[in-house]
Ligand code: DX5
């Protein structure tokens with residue numbers, strides 16, 4: 216059983232509430248909310264005020280917030296207050312303050328996810344595995360939806376899963392970027408328990424059938 220987190224970055228953003236509600240109706244377990252600041256990544260999306268409106272419009276959703284921003288500790292409380300259930304931040308954004316940033320997110324009451332970009336070795340998250348609810352492994356360079364999955368992601372997920380097993384801990388392992396039915400299956404086999412889908416989900420002819428297929432992995 217795999218959880219599906221639908222990335223609304225690929226939705227019709229003029230109809231965000233309706234697209235989010237439809238994702239839930241079609242079987243999404245989570246709504247993946249991609250926050251980009253034009254500094255940590257070369258793109259800008261939306262922030263806490265948009266999440267707050269979305270939470271009001273679709274309160275039943277679990278909001279999986281993915282912060283691709285340079286100063287996650289500074290803004291974590293804003294996202295928590297706006298309705299985030301889980302906050303992911305990038306290890307590359309705060310290389311010397313990972314522990315403090317985990318604590319700052321934990322303080323907000325949200326679940327804590329630590330994210331690694333494709334060029335960061337999976338071993339970088341090992342020291343923090345006991346403190347995390349989730350590890351988010353990027354399948355593409357962060358910044359844009361619709362990119363091609365980087366195949367080495369699969370072995371990176373497997374390395375993190377093996378270390379979790381060795382340590383007897385079980386944070387969720389989530390993969391984000393380039394997920395379609397084929398790459399979803401590879402990631403699930405390697406130990407991923409949450410899969411993010413953006414463009415593949417919103418382009419699908421039958422979103423409910425796709426969600427069912429991914430959740431059955
Ligand atoms: C990329 C984002 C992803 C992206 C996924 O920086 O973090 O969540 O929207 O989109 P797809 O599934 O199209 O790769």
Ligand code: ZN
Pocket residue numbers: 222247248249281391411
């Ligand atoms: Zn994301």
